[in-house]
Amino acid sequence: MSVSHSHNQSNLRMTREQSFASLSSVIEWIDQRIPVNISLSACFGCPIEGVIEANEVFTWLTRFARLGVRGVTLCDTTGMAHPEQVRSVCSDALELANRLNMPQLTLHFHNTRGMGLANVLTAAQVGVNRFDGSLGGLGGCPYAPGASGNVCTEDSVYMLSLSGYDTGIDIAALLAAARGLPAIVGHATEGQLYKAGTNDQLHPAPIQ
Numbered sequence: 001m002s003v004s005h006s007h008n009q010s011n012l013r014m015t016r017e018q019s020f021a022s023l024s025s026v027i028e029w030i031d032q033r034i035p036v037n038i039s040l041s042a043c044f045g046c047p048i049e050g051v052i053e054a055n056e057v058f059t060w061l062t063r064f065a066r067l068g069v070r071g072v073t074l075c076d077t078t079g080m081a082h083p084e085q086v087r088s089v090c091s092d093a094l095e096l097a098n099r100l101n102m103p104q105l106t107l108h109f110h111n112t113r114g115m116g117l118a119n120v121l122t123a124a125q126v127g128v129n130r131f132d133g134s135l136g137g138l139g140g141c142p143y144a145p146g147a148s149g150n151v152c153t154e155d156s157v158y159m160l161s162l163s164g165y166d167t168g169i170d171i172a173a174l175l176a177a178a179r180g181l182p183a184i185v186g187h188a189t190e191g192q193l194y195k196a197g198t199n200d201q202l203h204p205a206p207i208q
């Protein structure tokens with residue numbers, strides 16, 4: 001569901017309370033048999049309402065945490081987040097999740113305005129360790145002009161590993177998969193790393 005009233009209404013044709021009620025009934029029915037993660041859209045801005053107050057995000061996070069969900073994903077649905085905002089929202093959200101005994105906080109960024117990687121790094125620096133991403137940055141929405149895919153997985157993983165984070169991901173295998181994508185989707189992808197290669201792929205000096 002969306003933390004923005006207007007976005008939820010236009011995306012799901014429900015008020016936020018209706019969405020919460022219907023998600024609550026599913027969560028209750030599952031009754032801890034499988035872990036549940038709830039995605040909250042438009043946490044960093046809404047294309048209809050503009051600014052979304054961080055307290056709005058924390059209110060919904062709290063309500064879901066109290067239902068016993070394992071985690072919540074804060075989604076920057078239309079790529080409006082910027083690093084300073086991410087720093088403040090994520091550090092407060094982590095503290096809140098911790099206080100509510102909710103073990104998982106995931107961040108979901110889109111690179112719509114070119115700030116996807118900066119937002120991932122900023123969130124990692126304040127302690128976030130779960131991210132959504134898409135190989136080659138694939139995705140987007142044909143009905144939303146300017147929409148872009150999720151932040152590119154291989155670019156994010158490489159940035160995080162160079163920055164000293166242990167991602168547990170095999171970069172070479174990830175890159176091999178990313179390099180196979182253009183042939184499958186029929187066009188180049190948004191990823192940068194698959195075009196340039198990793199820093200240790202050196203080139204012979206041109207002959208003088």
Ligand SMILES: [Zn+2]
Binds near residue numbers: 075077108150
């Ligand atoms: Zn998204």
